Amino acid sequence: MNIQHNIQLQPYNSFKTKALSKLFAQPATVTELQEILSEYKTEKKLIIGKGCNLFFTRNFDGLIIKPEIYGIHILEEDAAGVEIEVGAAEEWDKFVEFCVSRGYSGVENLSLIPGTAGAAPIQNIGAYGAEVKDVITCVKTVEIESGHIQNFSNAACGFAYRNSIFKQTQKFVITSVVFRLSKSFTYIEKYADLNLELKNNSNPSLSQVREAIIRIRTRKLPDYLELPNAGSFFKNPILSKPEKEKLLTLLPDAPVYNAGNDSFKTSAAYLIEKAGCKGKRKGNVGIYDHHALIVVNYGTENGEEILSFIQDVQYEVQLKFNIELEPEVWIY
Numbered sequence: 001m002n003i004q005h006n007i008q009l010q011p012y013n014s015f016k017t018k019a020l021s022k023l024f025a026q027p028a029t030v031t032e033l034q035e036i037l038s039e040y041k042t043e044k045k046l047i048i049g050k051g052c053n054l055f056f057t058r059n060f061d062g063l064i065i066k067p068e069i070y071g072i073h074i075l076e077e078d079a080a081g082v083e084i085e086v087g088a089a090e091e092w093d094k095f096v097e098f099c100v101s102r103g104y105s106g107v108e109n110l111s112l113i114p115g116t117a118g119a120a121p122i123q124n125i126g127a128y129g130a131e132v133k134d135v136i137t138c139v140k141t142v143e144i145e146s147g148h149i150q151n152f153s154n155a156a157c158g159f160a161y162r163n164s165i166f167k168q169t170q171k172f173v174i175t176s177v178v179f180r181l182s183k184s185f186t187y188i189e190k191y192a193d194l195n196l197e198l199k200n201n202s203n204p205s206l207s208q209v210r211e212a213i214i215r216i217r218t219r220k221l222p223d224y225l226e227l228p229n230a231g232s233f234f235k236n237p238i239l240s241k242p243e244k245e246k247l248l249t250l251l252p253d254a255p256v257y258n259a260g261n262d263s264f265k266t267s268a269a270y271l272i273e274k275a276g277c278k279g280k281r282k283g284n285v286g287i288y289d290h291h292a293l294i295v296v297n298y299g300t301e302n303g304e305e306i307l308s309f310i311q312d313v314q315y316e317v318q319l320k321f322n323i324e325l326e327p328e329v330w331i332y
């Protein structure tokens with residue numbers, strides 16, 4: 001197994017910050033992954049996919065593992081749907097395209113989300129009223145500590161808003177994910193932005209929904225290859241009822257959605273905009289002009305600069321609305 005030493009991580013994070021990893025491995029099979037885990041038992045470890053949701057502020061004194069396990073395989077098929085296993089390293093949107101082009105529905109709302117299929121369950125990626133948890137039947141992993149294969153049923157994954165057991169424990173390397181998709185499709189109006197984009201089409205096809213989402217995302221979100229970023233930087237805050245009421249006294253127009261159990265979700269982008277931070281810039285880091293939830297890197301290679309900027313944004317929102325914004329992006 002080829003283990004590299006002192007590897008520059010700049011190509012491996014979409015924010016393009018510089019840092020070195022003491023050790024770096026790219027196992028292509030489950031067996032190779034198990035060999036590495038057993039050989040480097042005592043090293044601190046970090047597992048990465050395409051690096052679209054993390055950045056580095058300092059060198060990593062341990063082993064970074066970037067699984068290179070590929071393959072899209074149909075496991076089962078019946079009249080109603082298909083079960084497909086996808087290798088962790090497959091690009092997420094390539095898989096979405098695979099499904100849409102064959103008429104398999106369930107992931108079309110998650111079109112154009114950057115990253116790998118293996119990363120999708122970790123933060124239960126979601127967009128336009130859909131979450132990946134709704135189509136996952138099994139997540140196949142190797143436990144970092146023991147090297148044992150451990151497969152998780154959907155119920156065992158502990159899925160929640162941008163959360164899962166994999167994110168909570170960080171004890172598993174996801175090697176592949178199994179999805180159940182449907183062969184039929186009816187568009188259900190769930191998300192205002194998407195309904196608006198499809199307003200002239202009351203019965204859109206699967207590929208028309210994908211195209212509409214690609215249009216919305218391309219308009220609103222910067223391409224990380226042109227303007228380094230990591231997508232939504234903060235999670236949408238979940239508020240208790242008294243917190244929600246306090247917010248509505250300060251900002252009567254704040255978007256508030258019922259999040260179950262007497263809790264409410266509001267929009268981090270809205271709060272950042274109302275705090276006056278949309279378009280704000282400090283040195284080489286700023287809030288994107290077209291969407292307040294996106295932090296963009298205009299040219300720094302130093303992750304500390306991004307960290308310092310986001311702390312300013314958190315401070316402003318806390319000061320004005322007494323709400324703590326929690327990063328959705330992983331900072332190392």
Ligand code: EPU
Nearest residue numbers: 127128231232234235236255267269270273290291292293
């Ligand atoms: N808004 C503003 N100012 C802005 C942008 C948005 O006030 O500059 C307000 C508007 O009220 C808008 C609301 O925020 O109606 C929601 O905006 P949007 O539909 O863009 O969604 P979001 O809540 O900001 C979430 C996900 C995105 C996902 C979109 C679309 C999180 C943290 N983010 O963003 O996911 O694409 O919904 O469904 O839940 C990501 O996780 O990286 C990501 C891009």
